[in-house]
Amino acid sequence: MVSLFVALAVLASDVPTVAEASRAMDRAVRFFRTSVSAHGGYLWRYSADLKKREGEGKADPDCVWVQPPGTPAVGMAYLSAYELTKRGYLLDAAREVGECLLQGQLRSGGWAHEIRFEPSARSRYAYRVDPERPRANDRSQLDDDMTQSAIRFLLRLEKAQGRKDRRISEALDYALDALIEAQYPNGAWPQSFTGSNRASSRPVKAASFPETWSRMYTARPYAEHYTLNDNVMGAVIETLLDAWDFRRNARYRDAAVRGGEFLALAQLPEPQPGWAQQYDAEMHPAWARKFEPPAITGGESQQVMRTLIALALRTGERRFLAPVPRALAYYRRLLLPDGRLARFYEIGTDRPLYFTQRYELTYDDSDTPTHYSFKVASH
Incomplete structure (x- = not known):
């Protein structure tokens, strides 16, 4: 004692x-x-x-x-x-x-x-x-x-500061207005922006699989793709909901809700009801960098589900929960033997995709570049 x-x-x-x-x-x-x-x-x-x-x-x-x-x-x-x-x-x-x-x-x-x-x-x-x-x-x-x-x-x-600094408030007004202007009519945001996307003539449609896709890197611009990679959409929606909480301006909530509606549209159809990292104007999974192919993603999809749940909780709109159960069931089937998920799964087959250190697409995970997570935790 x-x-x-x-x-x-x-x-x-x-x-x-x-x-x-x-x-x-x-x-x-x-x-x-x-x-x-x-x-x-x-x-x-x-x-x-x-x-x-x-x-x-x-x-x-x-x-x-x-x-x-x-x-x-x-x-x-x-x-x-x-x-x-x-x-x-x-x-x-x-x-x-x-x-x-x-x-x-x-x-x-x-x-x-x-x-x-x-x-x-x-x-x-x-x-x-x-x-x-x-x-x-x-x-x-x-x-x-x-x-x-x-x-x-x-x-x-x-x-x-009790909203006493006009310069801070004006910069916020400007930034939030620009963020809303950068939103596409279907509710998505690009990876980056220089101006408004509200008048875009892109069609509003649900995600689908392309009839064919190139296994070779296409090296096409991707900054204006509809982007989920690196939690772009989740971070924008969180920011707009915070702005709504702090400022009680319904425009911010409305833009966040439209973002959630895009996430529902972006869920790919059965039998692969997950999400891609980015989508082209036709709502097909698309290439970004040379190690980011058109595929179902095991990483960003988890962020999408967390964002949808947060949207339902913060707005009270339970419809945002609808995509989650079938996505969860799907990703449970994709778990690797060690309990993780591959970052990419092949369209049509669900086979895990990797890259060699020469950036050649492969099913083999023995020679992947070390700068990128080709396997991610499942949680």
Whole structure:
């Protein structure tokens, strides 16, 4: 019994007090703001001496990353700490992140994967706050939760400030309007956008299988395909529902609902009632990158089902649950011996598809590239 009390005392002494945790947070935030931050923004990783700085790739001292876990993610951490403690310096830190994102908002309404501040590099982008440059990059990215994460952070910052910062509110108005404009008539969003898709003449139809599909990479543009890859649609719908929660504007809910209606349309027909990573204008599974073929996906389909369930819960519309049971039953049949799912299953056969390191399509998983998940967890 004495030894038990001793052990408990040792364990208890290892638990920091509130004061100790608070001091540690103060030091960490001070270090991030004064030594790590660049122009109020952040990257993904830094060496101990801060000389090496990286997002998805190497970055110079005047470059910050939007793509998670970059600038918006750090801002969210500041806001979470502020909401728990109400310490003003944490809100100040979040405001710095907000200012950085304002400097990186594109004229098309969203954000690219990075924000540049060095003048020559910055001139390559069509930032709203800068003079207009007709040939500059103005493509807002929805891939990898880029634009969406920036909007969600700014929504939370707007709320934390009681909607008193007009510049934040105006940037949000602009971004959310652009996001709604980028939605296709069938409810889908592309991987990225430069303007409105609302007047698109593409047909509104349910997903179907092509009569034939190329097993060779087609190298065709895919940025404007209807995109589920990397949870594009799920992140957009989550963002719009958050905007509806925070701002009570029915336009945001309506756009999210149309997105859910697209997810129902995009479910492929029996006997393969799953989803593809991306669809062309005819609602056929389509090629994207050289290792992303037309196929049923075991990865993004799980995200689709979670999004449909979240939509049903947050809107009260149970119709969004209808596609889930038959998809679940289908994917249970596709489980690999180790309990995982292949990222891709062949149209018509359900055979798992992989790529060799030379990017040749194959049924063999022994020589796959290491930069991509060709097998995914099932949960």
